[in-house]
Amino acid sequence: MNQPIIAAEDLAYRYPDGTEALRGLTFTIQPGEAVALVGANGAGKSTLLHHLNGTVFPSRGRLTVGGLPVETANLKTIRRLVGMVFQDPDDQLFMPTVAEDVAFGPQNLGLDEPVVRARVAGALGTVDALSLAGKPPYRLSAGEKRRAAIATVLAMEPDVLVMDEPTSGLDPRGRRHLAQLLAAFGHTRILATHDLDLVLDVCPRTLVIHEGMLMADGPTLEIFKDEALLATCRLEKPLSMQGCPVCGGNTPF
Amino acid sequence: MGLNAESFLHFGALDDLAGGDSPVHRLDPRAKVLATAAFIVAVASFGRYEVAALVPFALFPVALLALGGIPAGFILRRMLAALPFVLVLAALNPVLDRAPMAALGPVTVSGGWVSFASILLRFALTVGAALVLAATTGMDGVCTGLERLGAPRALTQQVAFLHRYAFVLGSEAVRIHRARSLRAFGRKVSPREFAFLAGHLLLRAWDRARRIHVAMLSRGYDGHLPTRRALVWRRRDVVFAAGWVGLFVVLRLWNLPRLLGELVTGGLR
Numbered sequence: 001m002n003q004p005i006i007a008a009e010d011l012a013y014r015y016p017d018g019t020e021a022l023r024g025l026t027f028t029i030q031p032g033e034a035v036a037l038v039g040a041n042g043a044g045k046s047t048l049l050h051h052l053n054g055t056v057f058p059s060r061g062r063l064t065v066g067g068l069p070v071e072t073a074n075l076k077t078i079r080r081l082v083g084m085v086f087q088d089p090d091d092q093l094f095m096p097t098v099a100e101d102v103a104f105g106p107q108n109l110g111l112d113e114p115v116v117r118a119r120v121a122g123a124l125g126t127v128d129a130l131s132l133a134g135k136p137p138y139r140l141s142a143g144e145k146r147r148a149a150i151a152t153v154l155a156m157e158p159d160v161l162v163m164d165e166p167t168s169g170l171d172p173r174g175r176r177h178l179a180q181l182l183a184a185f186g187h188t189r190i191l192a193t194h195d196l197d198l199v200l201d202v203c204p205r206t207l208v209i210h211e212g213m214l215m216a217d218g219p220t221l222e223i224f225k226d227e228a229l230l231a232t233c234r235l236e237k238p239l240s241m242q243g244c245p246v247c248g249g250n251t252p253f
Numbered sequence: 254m255g256l257n258a259e260s261f262l263h264f265g266a267l268d269d270l271a272g273g274d275s276p277v278h279r280l281d282p283r284a285k286v287l288a289t290a291a292f293i294v295a296v297a298s299f300g301r302y303e304v305a306a307l308v309p310f311a312l313f314p315v316a317l318l319a320l321g322g323i324p325a326g327f328i329l330r331r332m333l334a335a336l337p338f339v340l341v342l343a344a345l346n347p348v349l350d351r352a353p354m355a356a357l358g359p360v361t362v363s364g365g366w367v368s369f370a371s372i373l374l375r376f377a378l379t380v381g382a383a384l385v386l387a388a389t390t391g392m393d394g395v396c397t398g399l400e401r402l403g404a405p406r407a408l409t410q411q412v413a414f415l416h417r418y419a420f421v422l423g424s425e426a427v428r429i430h431r432a433r434s435l436r437a438f439g440r441k442v443s444p445r446e447f448a449f450l451a452g453h454l455l456l457r458a459w460d461r462a463r464r465i466h467v468a469m470l471s472r473g474y475d476g477h478l479p480t481r482r483a484l485v486w487r488r489r490d491v492v493f494a495a496g497w498v499g500l501f502v503v504l505r506l507w508n509l510p511r512l513l514g515e516l517v518t519g520g521l522r
Contacts, residue, residue, distance in 0.1 A: 084468070084471045091461060092465075094418075094468075096393035104472055108472060108473030108474060152472065156472060
């Protein structure tokens with residue numbers, strides 16, 4: 001086994017107001033894995049995500065990214081390793097144009113202008129958004145904003161891609177396109193989402209979080225077949241596994 | 254003016270114009286910012302009863318408008334939107350200051366009306382020039398120009414963010430307002446409700462600011478906003494800035510309309 005890219009050991013977090021968001025999570029993620037983080041609203045998904053690039057630090061336990069403990073001294077390296085795509089693209093796109101926004105990260109990494117330009121073109125090309133380069137963010141559709149936001153993170157060439165609800169606000173075609181894109185990436189991918197159909201398409205492995213605890217960690221299909229587990233954690237089977245009344249309830253699973 | 258989505262989108266039209274191409278667009282933003290700043294200082298520095306000496310200053314915004322291919326109607330509509338604020342400021346002058354000042358035939362004009370006209374003229378000149386600057390340079394260009402001219406970075410970044418998120422906040426306000434009106438059946442917003450709506454918007458803005466900051470930190474933000482524009486002073490930029498600033502100095506020191514008038518009337522006043 002390789003060294004895990006992310007390792008959490010008894011990871012716990014308590015908000016200043018006393019809310020226990022995470023109550024001792026232990027898991028490891030290997031380089032190149034695509035892992036889904038599922039759980040009902042308030043289960044602790046976002047809090048866990050915020051730990052992965054050091055926006056918050058564990059109250060208890062240990063978290064390492066790329067072998068480095070998540071602490072102030074390692075933040076620069078960790079933020080280069082972990083690219084975070086936020087739920088609302090408007091939070092992520094703040095520069096006057098898409099191209100300048102995509103360049104923001106690489107410039108902060110101190111790269112030379114020709115390298116920055118190549119990164120911007122590469123990242124925008126990957127998400128099929130080269131035509132948006134000169135546009136201001138407020139002129140983009142929701143799908144375009146999402147792709148631009150992903151490009152801003154891709155341009156930093158992170159090892160780990162972390163996404164919070166990547167399909168929220170997307171139409172079915174945009175969603176399909178995003179799923180294909182994510183499935184094709186070679187990065188380690190961590191997706192926190194309620195879109196379990198997306199999980200089926202992209203992530204072979206799923207972590208189920210409920211009330212700050214890790215309830216299950218295993219192959220996605222097995223977890224989604226476990227109705228008792230899903231019920232306990234206030235989750236529902238993905239639509240594609242619920243059987244179709246038109247075609248007689250046959251499912252491929 | 255009602256709260257509607259269109260007025261916020263029109264706000265973005267300034268940037269569309271700034272994306273155009275003309276001799277004025279191609280100037281270095283610093284040259285334009287410098288000339289406009291000198292213009293505003295010169296116009297603002299006149300005495301409160303000055304009217305005639307201000308007139309030649311109209312040359313600056315009008316010339317930029319014409320050379321920059323900016324539709325005059327566009328700028329005028331935006332000036333009208335700001336007019337109510339100035340009217341409130343200027344309205345008391347004719348009431349408080351009734352000392353007769355000039356006579357136009359049988360009509361005696363009081364000092365208050367002269368200063369009223371002066372304020373309106375100054376408003377039209379300065380706001381017009383600032384709008385033309387934004388329409389030929391873009392808000393990001395104006396911010397870059399200001400920063401390179403030595404304006405504090407905290408200030409220019411604030412302006413850049415204000416410009417970016419005014420749209421987001423504006424459309425949030427529109428949505429909140431619309432959601433309320435759909436259940437209000439024509440009932441007006443009470444002061445209490447207004448306080449809740451405004452407070453709600455403030456909290457949302459606060460929350461968003463926090464999320465934006467986190468998003469910036471996670472991409473390596475360290476307090477410095479990189480700019481990708483390489484700015485070079487060329488000869489035409491120097492000529493532009495020096496020429497206009499020089500003209501403003503001349504127009505400020507010598508009252509050109511009066512000199513012309515004296516020339517025509519042979520020194521009679």
